[in-house]
Amino acid sequence: MDKDYLDLARRRFSVRRFDQRPVEPKKLEKVLEAGRIAPSACNNQPVVVYVVQSPEALARLRGATRMAFDAPVVLAVCCDLSRVYHNRHETLYEDYTTREMDASIACDQMMMEATDLGLGTLWARGYDTREVADALGTPEGIVPVCLLDLGYPAEGAVPSRHHEDRRPLEQMVVRI
Helix, strand or coil: CCEEEEEHHHHHECCCCCCCCCCCCCHHHHHHHHHHHCHHHHHHCCCCEEEEHHHHHEEEEHHHHHHHCCCEEEEEEEEECCCCEECCCCCCCCCCEHHHHHHHHHHHHHHHHHHHHCCEEEEECCCCCCHHHHHCCCCCCCCEEEEEEEEECCCCCCCCCCCCCCCCCCHHHHHH
16 A cells, blocks of 8 residues: 555545445454544544444435445444533634544544555535434434445446646645
């Protein structure tokens, strides 16, 4: 596998068609470990990951959102609200917490580990949180933040035609 991070990041794309080969337990554990060691605000470690892979659980999740696609495994990246960092000094955002940030960092690390292992992923957020929480059976205070569809890309799965469209660095970076 590539050892250069930028090559790995460029190789990763949103897979929307998966074959149904199961993800090997050792690979799944490595992906989950990448999420476990992700940084979080004040090291509060609020991330909770639901591994959705039984046919019954996948059917419930797919009933709540099309964002589960046909992946054989979906990682529902959630946050325990009792563990998130609350920035009490924030004045622009009311009751700012780092739940989305902490979950996104863990999701990104799992996504990149999966890519390095030859797996495909799709980061997804187009759903109603309550419906997904109900499908997962999360207890009060455990809130789904995003889904990470995981599996082997189906034959012919390719990046979207917009995958390579990136703004130039000078349009993204402000040097002061």
